[in-house]
Ligand SMILES: CC(C)[C@H](C(=O)O)[C@@H](O)C(=O)O
């Protein structure tokens with residue numbers, strides 16, 4: 001097999017970001033060679049430290065460089081010393097928007113051996129794929145403030161939903177649903193209140209759904225969906241939803257599937273016109289940074305999503321299997337391991 | 353004690369609405385006389401049936417009549433035969449907005465004997481009061497559609513947040529928190545993404561909070577809040593949040609506290625310039641309508657909120673105690689009772 005070299009940008013970021021990214025790269029570099037994959041990694045220092053030092057979140061020149069990469073692995077950005085929103089809007093969302101990451105892919109799966117806060121739920125009850133829109137909706141940043149600081153102040157926040165943006169993510173979700181054994185797609189929205197956006201989402205799901213007669217479609221209001229996440233998680237297969245609802249239900253999904261330490265995500269541009277970006281759902285957790293306490297599993301599972309996106313499905317499956325085995329072993333042993341020990345153990349399983 | 357007569361509007365509505373409202377009124381009329389409360393009830397037929405017959409959701413003249421009442425008891429409105437949004441926007445939200453129900457009060461409490469889907473959680477772990485804003489935010493109905501049905505279609509949905517609207521609900525929430533033993537208030541928002549609205553909410557909580565040094569304030573992003581609802585519900589005492597986030601987290605709250613059949617709510621205008629409206633959180637459940645299968649408990653607990661709002665705190669406590677006893681008895685007996693049997697049993701306990 002002749003090796004293909006993939007240009008991978010690495011953004012370790014803040015807090016536990018560098019620690020978990022190191023383990024992700026460890027596993028990636030273990031699995032890659034056997035699949036003919038060589039990595040040309042470039043590290044970018046972005047996040048709180050850079051912002052404090054230079055006031056920059058994402059300089060244009062860095063964005064241009066990133067654009068020339070094939071994929072991005074990101075740890076976590078954010079720190080309590082940076083005002084809320086600065087790094088989120090200026091770095092993370094800017095990357096998602098600039099690189100048209102219109103599919104924010106978030107598997108929600110309960111691995112055997114993992115403890116869920118739900119009573120009487122088995123691994124086979126929780127196995128869904130949330131396809132969250134990633135480039136518009138209430139995340140557009142539209143809105144503003146009038147008469148700030150006065151009794152007449154008004155702040156608006158506008159959700160922007162386009163046919164173009166909704167259709168592309170809905171098409172992706174149907175294609176995914178058609179590949180899965182259960183072939184079910186649930187739209188989550190709030191169309192009885194957000195009538196303008198809701199009607200567009202419903203209509204697009206109906207129209208695209210007509211091309212997928214083998215896929216069963218369902219609809220739930222977001223409030224009802226959160227109930228069913230905890231009372232009937234087996235109800236869900238593929239879920240397609242807007243940017244904000246997707247943010248909310250995937251954190252809830254992470255919680256029911258054993259916690260944010262295991263939740264992976266991909267910010268995907270399916271056409272590969274731009275580099276896709278893979279990151280754990282968790283944040284930078286500054287309280288435990290630098291102590292080797294962070295669980296790198298979410299990052300390692302994000303590496304599996306990265307491999308699959310790059311076309312290395314077998315390598316991805318190998319990583320996922322290694323993680324599943326490690327999670328089962330954890331349940332048995334109960335031993336506390338450091339971040340790098342978990343990375344070592346998973347890498348070892350991958351190598352076997 | 354000289355009797356006071358309260359003018360109460362009753363909107364039974366659709367589906368199971370009339371059944372559960374009948375039980376709410378049964379309990380109300382049992383408890384009222386001993387507390388010197390007489391009721392002058394007027395029933396209004398609003399909902400799906402009226403809309404089908406006349407095309408009306410809430411005629412102006414009916415709204416005017418309702419304005420002259422002191423309180424409203426509502427069952428549920430909605431039916432699959434009515435397009436999504438018509439009754440929600442045209443009736444329910446119109447009442448909330450017209451009558452300045454800026455406090456949407458939703459207790460989330462796990463009663464002893466009630467099964468929660470969460471493992472290892474005890475009643476004392478779930479006892480919160482969600483104060484949801486009820487008159488603005490993404491529920492404002494602002495937004496629109498351009499180029500409908502074409503590839504260039506765009507649908508917007510605007511969240512409207514005013515200093516006036518945010519401050520009044522935040523003040524109410526602090527006052528409630530100050531009355532409770534734990535004196536803790538958690539703001540739930542998404543200020544790292546919805547920066548315009550989020551900053552206003554944060555600033556108002558900070559400013560009003562300065563007047564309540566005895567109340568501890570906390571902040572959580574809405575996505576994190578849904579996680580903590582299932583992993584650490586004991587973290588919450590009073591929660592204040594915007595209209596949409598409140599909608600979502602109170603359904604989740606209902607789920608963890610034993611289900612939507614027990615979740616009560618008040619749409620409150622604290623100054624009593626307009627009639628406040630009390631309703632179960634659940635919907636019209638047309639699939640079980642007319643079969644005596646609906647649980648009237650949420651409506652009966654909403655009657656307790658109504659009594660408290662009218663100044664009959666002792667009567668409210670009596671109803672709540674009767675419900676708590678009934679819920680405990682259910683856990684022991686496991687017998688299946690009809691809607692009216694549950695109402696009878698709770699009314700009997702109230703009368704004792
Ligand atoms: C950090 C924040 C901007 C982000 C989001 O809201 O999308 C995070 O919560 C996530 O889910 O990736």
Ligand SMILES: CC(C)[C@H](C(=O)O)[C@@H](O)C(=O)O
Pocket residue numbers: 192193223440441444445599633
């Ligand atoms: C029916 C709907 C408009 C309503 C809401 O979204 O407020 C309901 O979900 C609720 O929580 O009372």
